[in-house]
Amino acid sequence: MRMAIEILQLLVQSADSWLFEGNRSGLSDREWMALRFLARANRFSRTPTALASFLSTNRSAASQIVAVLQNKGLVVRKPSAEDKRSIALCVTGEGETLLERDPINALRDQIVALEVPDRSQLRDTLRRVLIGLDVAERRYHPGVCSQCMFLVESGEGKDHHFKCRLFRKSIDQKEMTLLCTYFEGRSGKG
Structure with missing residues (x-):
């Protein structure tokens, strides 16, 4: 405690x-x-x-x-x-x-200075804590397309593409890391 x-x-x-x-x-x-x-x-x-x-x-x-x-x-x-x-x-x-002068950048820079395994552990631990809080409060927070259950990947080579099943729209590779308020984590997480 x-x-x-x-x-x-x-x-x-x-x-x-x-x-x-x-x-x-x-x-x-x-x-x-x-x-x-x-x-x-x-x-x-x-x-x-x-x-x-x-x-x-x-x-x-x-x-x-x-x-x-x-x-x-x-x-x-x-x-x-x-x-x-x-x-x-x-x-x-x-x-x-x-945004380059965002007050939160000082905290971001301290996190970036951590070793990669420490950053990964911090991220994963905080994610588990927040998911637990969200489930308890029946809340959902934005997430990124690459981790969303609505993301569908199909095709190969030049025909390889991503699509959002919820909106029935194509998703560009650059959009995969952007936040979405309609996010639903895979396997019931998120």
């Missing part, structure tokens, strides 16, 4: 890099979370509804955050290529530049 309490305290201390009062580089912690998500989200998840789900808030609150990001020139609204009735939230070049 004592070690568990120590680990919790260390996690709380590390959270200071992404949960904070006030502003850092002109954005609140929730605005940073939204900007990070939109920069890593796939085309199906760059919507106000998906953002609200990611932030665990309602669509109205997510829209207010988007309005702030839009007023700062960090995000633009574009008609969705998937559904013309919807909009896609896209990070601008200015938003990408600001």
Whole structure:
């Protein structure tokens, strides 16, 4: 139990890099979370509804955050290529530049400095803990296409391609590492 309490305290201390009062580089912690998500989200998840789900808030609150990001020139609204009735939230070049100064980068850099086996163990352990929490709370969090049960791979050579069974759309290789709020882990994990 004592070690568990120590680990919790260390996690709380590390959270200071992404949960904070006030502003850092002109954005609140929730605005940073939204900007990070939109920069890593796939085309199906760059919507106000998906953002609200990611932030665990309602669509109205997510829209207010988007309005702030839009007023700062960090995000633009574009008609969705998937559904013309919807909009896609896209990070601008200015938003990408600001992400280079993201307060969470200091924590990322410390994780990158770990040996590969330590990084892998940390990732896998945190994933198991979070999956346990999600199951207990009946929540789901975004994941990447490459680990999703909806991903279908077919063909060989030049004809090799990926498809999302949920959306019935092709998935580019570059999209395989982007976040999706519709993610369902394989084997019931996720």
